[in-house]
Amino acid sequence: MAEIQHATDTRLLERLSAASRGDASDYLASARAVLERLVVRPGLLDDVDLVRKPGTYARNLLFGDDEISVWAMVWMPGARTCIHDHHCSCCFGVLSGQIREVRFRAINERQAVVTGEKLRQPGYIACMLPSGPNIHQMINDTDVEAISLHIYGFDHRQHASSIDHEYQLAAL
Numbered sequence: 212m213a214e215i216q217h218a219t220d221t222r223l224l225e226r227l228s229a230a231s232r233g234d235a236s237d238y239l240a241s242a243r244a245v246l247e248r249l250v251v252r253p254g255l256l257d258d259v260d261l262v263r264k265p266g267t268y269a270r271n272l273l274f275g276d277d278e279i280s281v282w283a284m285v286w287m288p289g290a291r292t293c294i295h296d297h298h299c300s301c302c303f304g305v306l307s308g309q310i311r312e313v314r315f316r317a318i319n320e321r322q323a324v325v326t327g328e329k330l331r332q333p334g335y336i337a338c339m340l341p342s343g344p345n346i347h348q349m350i351n352d353t354d355v356e357a358i359s360l361h362i363y364g365f366d367h368r369q370h371a372s373s374i375d376h377e378y379q380l381a382a383l
């Protein structure tokens with residue numbers, strides 16, 4: 212684990228983890244508040260030796276327990292996820308660079324159509340439950356890296372990632 216360095220941040224995330232066992236909307240509000248605090252912090256990841264993978268994205272585990280895992284994602288130019296939904300809550304904020312988020316609607320269990328897209332800039336925060344409309348794809352099609360911070364409602368020792376289903380783009 213790359214580990215978040217500040218003891219205060221660790222305590223903040225431990226409290227958030229405890230909150231994740233309670234009411235879902237209260238948890239999402241708490242996760243948003245944590246991200247709002249962290250994404251604007253200069254030097255948040257200065258002491259973290261971030262993994263970078265040319266042409267794709269790399270996940271860096273900063274904090275993890277039974278309830279939540281917190282990751283810094285480094286999106287190199289050309290990086291893109293598959294089209295996916297999540298088996299757990301998914302909250303993220305952009306620290307630097309720019310990520311294009313494409314949103315989709317499933318038309319069956321394997322195919323999805325585009326419903327829209329937005330450029331996510333530094334400071335942008337999103338919090339979603341798996342029960343909501345949350346099929347998306349994240350793309351860095353700029354020529355500079357982007358970094359985002361993700362808080363997922365899964366134990367990193369139990370699940371490989373937050374992805375539940377993978378979809379193919381449906382031809383219309």
Ligand SMILES: [Fe+2]
Binds near residue numbers: 295
């Ligand atoms: Fe996702």
